Amino acid sequence: MASGATVKDPGEFDWRNAREELDGLPGGRGLNIAHEAVDRHAGGPAAERIAFRFLPKGGEMREMSFHELSEETNRFANALHSLGVEAGATVFLLAGRIPELYVAALGALKARTVVCPLFSAFGPEPIRSRMEIGDARVLVTTPSLYRRKVASWRDELPDLEHVILAGADPGEAAGVPGSVSMGELLADADPEYTIDATDPEDPALLHFTSGTTGAPKGALHVHEAVVAHHLTGRMALALRDDDVFWCTADPGWVTGTSYGIISPLTNAVTSVVDEREFDSERWYRTLEEQRVTVWYTAPTAVRMLMKAGDELPRRFDLSPLRFIASVGEPLNPEAVEWSRRVLDRPIHDNWWQTETGGIMIANVAGMEIRPGSMGRPLPGVEAAVGRRDEDFEEGMEDEGSMEVIEDPDVEGELILRAGWPSMFRTYLHQEERYRASFTGGWYFTGDLVRRDRDGYFWFVGRADDVIKSAGHLIGPFEVESALIEHSAVAEAAVIGKPDPVVGETVKAFVALHADHEPSEDLRLDILGHARSRLGAVAAPKEIDFLDDLPKTRSGKTLRRLLKARELGIPEGDVSTLEEPL
Numbered sequence: 222m223a224s225g226a227t228v229k230d231p232g233e234f235d236w237r238n239a240r241e242e243l244d245g246l247p248g249g250r251g252l253n254i255a256h257e258a259v260d261r262h263a264g265g266p267a268a269e270r271i272a273f274r275f276l277p278k279g280g281e282m283r284e285m286s287f288h289e290l291s292e293e294t295n296r297f298a299n300a301l302h303s304l305g306v307e308a309g310a311t312v313f314l315l316a317g318r319i320p321e322l323y324v325a326a327l328g329a330l331k332a333r334t335v336v337c338p339l340f341s342a343f344g345p346e347p348i349r350s351r352m353e354i355g356d357a358r359v360l361v362t363t364p365s366l367y368r369r370k371v372a373s374w375r376d377e378l379p380d381l382e383h384v385i386l387a388g389a390d391p392g393e394a395a396g397v398p399g400s401v402s403m404g405e406l407l408a409d410a411d412p413e414y415t416i417d418a419t420d421p422e423d424p425a426l427l428h429f430t431s432g433t434t435g436a437p438k439g440a441l442h443v444h445e446a447v448v449a450h451h452l453t454g455r456m457a458l459a460l461r462d463d464d465v466f467w468c469t470a471d472p473g474w475v476t477g478t479s480y481g482i483i484s485p486l487t488n489a490v491t492s493v494v495d496e497r498e499f500d501s502e503r504w505y506r507t508l509e510e511q512r513v514t515v516w517y518t519a520p521t522a523v524r525m526l527m528k529a530g531d532e533l534p535r536r537f538d539l540s541p542l543r544f545i546a547s548v549g550e551p552l553n554p555e556a557v558e559w560s561r562r563v564l565d566r567p568i569h570d571n572w573w574q575t576e577t578g579g580i581m582i583a584n585v586a587g588m589e590i591r592p593g594s595m596g597r598p599l600p601g602v603e604a605a606v607g608r609r610d611e612d613f614e615e616g617m618e619d620e621g622s623m624e625v626i627e628d629p630d631v632e633g634e635l636i637l638r639a640g641w642p643s644m645f646r647t648y649l650h651q652e653e654r655y656r657a658s659f660t661g662g663w664y665f666t667g668d669l670v671r672r673d674r675d676g677y678f679w680f681v682g683r684a685d686d687v688i689k690s691a692g693h694l695i696g697p698f699e700v701e702s703a704l705i706e707h708s709a710v711a712e713a714a715v716i717g718k719p720d721p722v723v724g725e726t727v728k729a730f731v732a733l734h735a736d737h738e739p740s741e742d743l744r745l746d747i748l749g750h751a752r753s754r755l756g757a758v759a760a761p762k763e764i765d766f767l768d769d770l771p772k773t774r775s776g777k778t779l780r781r782l783l784k785a786r787e788l789g790i791p792e793g794d795v796s797t798l799e800e801p802l
């Protein structure tokens with residue numbers, strides 16, 4: 222098995238060849254995500270296959286075939302032209318997981334505008350600031366979201382020319398300046414459309430990061446990314462023709478777009494889209510009723526399912542379920558074991574980030590899973606453990622002031638050889654910062670990892686979250702995983718707390734399972750458990766009990782917020798903070 226400085230999967234994988242799996246625009250006119258996702262199937266044997274099964278908050282399920290999706294998205298592209306919206310303009314989407322969101326996203330890609338989906342639970346200010354950074358020209362939203370979240374600041378964004386209201390009652394749009402009803406627009410639009418020549422390097426998608434480590438950054442992706450969306454869906458999620466796929470992420474996060482919209486479509490599989498939020502019983506029922514075969518979710522959801530108990534899933538028939546995958550946060554070994562025991566299948570963790578646009582490191586089907594490891598790099602992805610000069614400054618781009626760590630089991634930053642198709646092409650309006658994340662031809666991800674002898678990567682923590690104590694580097698993930706092994710602990714987060722003697726000590730915040738109450742005895746018991754598992758250096762010195770841990774709306778634990786509160790310093794950008802329950 223590979224164990225060199227870098228790990229390349231065996232075989233002659235080459236992204237240029239991979240592109241041949243896709244069609245390209247007819248007549249050699251380039252590459253457009255929406256053509257690969259929709260039109261090439263609508264014009265072939267999969268035309269009547271169901272592309273989406275929308276499960277609305279109320280009412281009946283709505284199915285949409287590839288053929289129908291093609292016509293609807295054609296109408297939307299024509300409608301954008303009729304409004305005078307040109308290629309390159311940014312179209313923001315702010316809606317729940319309703320059919321119009323999906324039609325608008327793909328139609329806007331056909332019209333070669335740049336699509337930026339926003340999470341509909343954001344408050345007015347995070348929406349306004351992202352639309353300002355993204356130079357919004359068009360907003361697709363619903364009347365209710367518009368009234369609650371946009372109307373108050375609409376005048377501050379004079380470049381926002383059009384608001385397209387999905388689900389508006391007749392005449393409702395007339396009351397909103399510069400707005401049109403999406404229903405009326407589509408009804409008037411032609412269902413035929415020819416996508417203009419699209420350069421693979423044309424911008425296509427703008428995604429804001431989760432804001433876990435600081436203010437969210439706008440990562441810009443191009444049409445070429447579809448090559449990675451397509452192939453990684455097959456390689457990392459094992460998608461194949463007759464699958465029913467359920468990606469639980471919202472398109473407001475990159476996972477919900479790359480794998481909630483694009484990848485299942487390019488692979489011509491049927492996607493389940495659930496408009497409602499998490500509910501353990503309904504989720505299991507959805508898996509059963511929809512006969513889901515491939516399920517892509519996140520560690521937070523898995524931990525909540527674990528909290529709901531082992532008996533619940535046994536009431537449902539999950540026999541069609543063939544493959545479970547997870548992304549977004551480290552997946553504790555405990556969760557993999559639980560899934561094996563209770564769901565009869567392991568969860569396949571994979572790693573990527575907004576900037577990478579698609580899955581980079583994964584536990585693929587059939588591979589030996591090492592619980593706690595995020596797997597190995599996919600074909601075409603060259604990943605390594607690297608380090609660059611401590612005094613690295615912006616502007617030192619490509620000076621070679623870095624090294625690749627060859628030895629296994631050494632901690633360092635996860636780095637990726639630049640050049641995969643879904644690599645971000647800039648941080649919008651932060652070109653310096655973008656350049657500063659590359660050195661010596663490698664992209665520095667900001668995550669700390671180690672690689673074992675067999676090429677498996679193990680997440681240590683985000684570079685910002687790593688704790689330095691008495692000369693040791695302590696990764697939060699390992700400590701948190703040990704804590705949740707304790708039977709009373711449902712969730713845990715640890716931070717470094719400044720200490721005059723050892724630099725930092727480890728402080729833990731834990732949320733308990735429903736059947737446990739905080740007490741001094743329990744605190745001592747958890748401390749003792751951690752100490753016996755981790756040894757004196759890495760074990761927490763202090764534990765606080767919290768009802769819930771602060772998380773981003775994409776489900777990531779906000780350790781920096783816990784730290785700021787602990788130290789009494791400003792909380793920083795909390796625009797993505799989930800409302801306390």
Ligand code: ATP
Nearest residue numbers: 430431432433434549550551571572573574575680
């Ligand atoms: P910001 O960059 O604004 O701080 P963020 O990094 O949380 O926010 P995303 O791009 O949504 O924004 O998340 C990617 C990050 O999530 C990764 O860099 C990594 O830290 C974490 N992550 C994703 N998948 C995994 C995984 N399988 N194991 C461990 N960490 C993961």
Ligand code: MG
Nearest residue numbers: 430434574667
């Ligand atoms: Mg990040």
